[in-house]
Amino acid sequence: MPDLVPLSTIAPDRVETLLDAAFGPDRRQRTAYRVRAGLQPIGAMSLALVEDGNLIGSIQCWPVQIDGDDGTAVPMVMVGPVAVTPDRQGQGIGRALMARAIAVAGADAPLMLIGDPAYYGRFGFTAARTGGWRLPGPYEQHRLLAMGAVPAIAGMIAPRAAVSV
Numbered sequence: 200m201p202d203l204v205p206l207s208t209i210a211p212d213r214v215e216t217l218l219d220a221a222f223g224p225d226r227r228q229r230t231a232y233r234v235r236a237g238l239q240p241i242g243a244m245s246l247a248l249v250e251d252g253n254l255i256g257s258i259q260c261w262p263v264q265i266d267g268d269d270g271t272a273v274p275m276v277m278v279g280p281v282a283v284t285p286d287r288q289g290q291g292i293g294r295a296l297m298a299r300a301i302a303v304a305g306a307d308a309p310l311m312l313i314g315d316p317a318y319y320g321r322f323g324f325t326a327a328r329t330g331g332w333r334l335p336g337p338y339e340q341h342r343l344l345a346m347g348a349v350p351a352i353a354g355m356i357a358p359r360a361a362v363s364v
Contacts, residue, residue: 201292203299206245206257213254214247221282230336231313234277235261238358241276244300248292256283258296260304263311265332267354274359275309275349297322304347311345311356319344332356 206214218226226232244260261277278300283292301322304310312319313334316326324344331353332343 201248201250201255203295204247204249205242206240206247206259207242209247209249209254209257214257217254217257217282217284218280220285221288222280226280229313230334230338231277231279233335234263234356234358236358238262244276244278244303246296246299248296254284255287256292256296257281258300260300262359263356264359265350265352265354266357267350267352268331269352269354271350271352271354273309273350273352275311275345275356276304277356278310278312279314294321306347308347309345309349310347311343311349313338313342314344316341316344322346327351 238261240259240261246258247254248256258281259279262274263277264272264274266272281293281296301310312324323346325346326341326344328349328351329343329345330340331351333355334343335355
């Protein structure tokens with residue numbers, strides 16, 4: 200039975216190895232990395248699954264905000280990456296990590312991510328309110344998803360230094 204532990208208890212090189220295995224070494228070129236640059240993950244929402252001493256999955260969540268074109272700044276949480284070792288994908292590990300992070304955040308927490316609408320839709324993520332959002336790099340608008348108390352405003356997703364989760 201896997202143990203759910205804070206990601207901070209796992210050596211960073213083990214997490215990086217998992218992320219490389221799940222997404223490939225070119226993952227750092229993705230736009231999400233630009234948004235998260237210089238941030239520390241939110242401890243309570245960033246988790247790992249360990250089985251027999253092996254890291255089999257992880258989720259990281261990050262403090263971001265939308266800097267609205269109208270001058271507002273709305274705090275949110277960027278979810279991801281959600282990584283599962285390739286030989287364990289399709290076994291519900293990613294779903295379990297997502298469900299736990301969402302539960303920790305709370306029912307109406309403002310969550311956003313860049314991901315597959317079919318996969319993340321099962322958790323309640325949609326692109327319904329993100330049409331005016333922008334990211335600092337290339338992305339596909341239909342993959343910019345959100346749930347909870349997120350604003351339907353135009354603006355740029357940016358890092359946020361302070362966290363209250």
